[in-house]
Amino acid sequence: MDLKPGSRWKSAVCTAEFVVVRPPSAPGELACGGHPVVAHAATPPPGLSPSPDASAGSQAGKRYGDAETGLEVLCAKAGVGSPSLSARPLTIRDAKKLPSSD
Known part of the structure; x- marks a missing residue:
């Protein structure tokens, strides 16, 4: 998987x-709902359902990251599966504070 x-x-x-x-600093497998993601133009395999331990959901517009490898992804469309990299759950990144103007 070339991220x-x-x-x-x-x-x-x-x-x-x-x-x-x-991109991550080390190779890894991006997954959502407990199953590997597929390229945007590809057709997903039929008959799969989200894993119960990876179904916390993903929120559109939020950035998710992996502290270990530095991977950061933007969720463009929400879903019931939660993202992970090599079986490690990705966490929502906080918004960066803008400097105040005086």
Whole structure:
């Protein structure tokens, strides 16, 4: 799985879609709902359903990251599956504070 910046991926088990903002420093498998994601143009395999331990959901417009590898993805479309990298759940990144203007 080549997680290049700007590459688009979608969940194989729900409606979630992701865009890679920052690639990981080490190879890993991006997954959603407990199953590997597929390229945006690909057809997901039939008959899959979200894993109960990976169904916390993903929120559109939120950035998710992995502290260990530096991976950062933007959720472009919400879904019931939660994103992970190599079986580690991704966490929602906080918004960066803008400097105050005086």
